[in-house]
Amino acid sequence: MKVGITGAGGFIGRRLSASLHDAGVTLVLVDRVAHPTLPTIVGDFASPGALRELVTCDVVAHLAAIPGVIACEKDPVGSRRTNIVDLAHLVDAVEAHSIPLLFASTFSVVGEPKVQPITTTTALAPMNEYARHKVAGEMLVRSLRQKGFILRMSNVYGPYTLGGVTYRKGNVITLYCDQAKEGTLRIHEPGTQARDFIHIEDVAAHWRAAIEYARRPNPTTNVFHVAGGEMWSVLGIAEEVQRNVSRPLTFERVPNPRIESLGPEFQVEVAPTRQELGVTIRHGVRETIREELRARGVL
Secondary structure (H helix, E strand, O other): OEEEEOOOOHHHHHHHHHHHHOOOEEEEEEEOOOOOOOEEEOOOOOHHHHHHHHHHEEEEOOOOOOOHHHHHOOOOHHHHHHHHHHHHHHHHHHHHOOOOOOEEEHHHOOOOOOOOOOOOOOOOOOOOHHHHHHHHHHHHOOOOOOHHEEEEEEEEEEEEEEEOEOOOOOOOHHHHHHOOOEEEEEEEOOOOOOOEEEEEHHHHHHHHHHHHHHOOOOOOEEEEEEEEOOOEHHHHHHHHHHHHOOOOOEEEEOOOOOOOOOOOOOOOOOOHHHHOOOOOOOOOHHHHHEEEEEEEOOO
């Protein structure tokens, strides 16, 4: 099997590429930043040279994007070009060669739904520029019908090591484990905002299974929930860190830099995806917090 991965130099792309390589899969990796241990086509995924290589693959996993609310708000034109216009070129290329495309989306496409849990049919209600880009991307990928697959990912946490370097996602779990060394956890108000969390190794397992699924002759599902099924509030993460350190911590309330904030409930329906892909969750937030605090010498 030959798999193309855009965004191969990103946090998820690095881990997924390495795990597929270890399994003996032939890879075509594309990113503006090279993968730390594997050959990479360095440049834009929609460039003619990159597209020529990607359409030689059996499956393409599209992880490349200008990510995050702040980055897209700062540069709406440039981020829209990468996240929507360039994606349209990739969609056209894979469609012309009948190649399945897996698209990395996010639960921000549903905004703050009043009905829980979030399902694959929950109405789309994006609340920021980044989420609107992902909605547009989902619509483009849906046009591929049985060749287009959407993987909505929740908040990714947990470290991994490649080439002697350890990588971590800069989210609230990493932030609070770092701040535990200082003694003060800065909590974005109100602190009750909740999110679903999933470990990077479980994310990679979902993507590997989805890549295999995309090659089935008659796939029945095109939207998958890459979620851990663990709902934690910001304050809940802070309190879990406090429970596991050997000294008292100060909680400092600070203004939330994000315009919108998720409410106290954020439950994701995960059973259909796990059954369809045959995946299980092998990592939990509590055990990872303890491991991360131990790695920092503050357990």
